[in-house]
Amino acid sequence: MVNSTEHTAKQRYIVGITGASGSIYGIRLTEVLLSLGYTVHLVISNAGWRVLKEEMDWEASSREEMLEQYFGEWSEQLVYHSFSDIGATIASGSFRVKAMIIVPCSMGTLANIAGGMSANLMTRAADVVLKEERKLVIVPRETPLQAIHLENMLKLARMGVSIVPAMPAFYYRPKTLDDTVDFMVGKVLDILDIEHQLFERWGNGREKF
DSSP, rough: OOOOOHHHHHTTEEEOOOOOOHHHHHHHHHHHHHHHHOHHHHHHHEHHHHHHHHHOOOOOOOOOHHHHHGGGGGGEEEEEEEEETSSSGGSSSTTTOOOOOOOOOOHHHHHHHHOOOOOOOHHHHHHHHHTTTTTEEEOOOOOOOHHHHHHHHHHHHHHTTTTEEEEOOTTTTTSSSSHHHHHHHHHHHTTOOOOOSOOOOOTTTTOOO
16 A cells, blocks of 8 residues: 555656756646646746746746746646745655756756755755655756866766756657657656657657668
């Protein structure tokens, strides 16, 4: 018999959106997780809100309204945390979650996590996930990469963090921007072992050579 508290923990995911380009990845992942019945604890950095305004025309001064507009039908499953709320539930290891995904992840956030810095809720939640030996997935979005970026990724990878660079594939012949976004979101879901139908897998319907 599954304990009700444990069952709830297995349904919780933390999604972090930083100021790196590619905020649409984090929004789409949140939407998909909610549509699959999971609870999402969402954290968006101040720079993340700026990028949402630049890339998706979100009104950063009306944050609650924008979240309601995009995720209103799943309002009971979405928990939004202020970036500066270091006392939020997800800042404590006693609050159990299945995994945390930072998508997109800026190089600054990645460096802070690699260095054990917990100056805000995003990095504190990531630190908690690491110390509790839970799953942390980072989707870095930067190009080109310099040596420090690569060293920080290697350091986290050696700690068991899944590094999933925002590198969409083209073998399935995407026709729209949404197709490429869904591919990256699908790769994250694969890492989380969550079934989905977001892209066509290699070999499906293809003849053998």
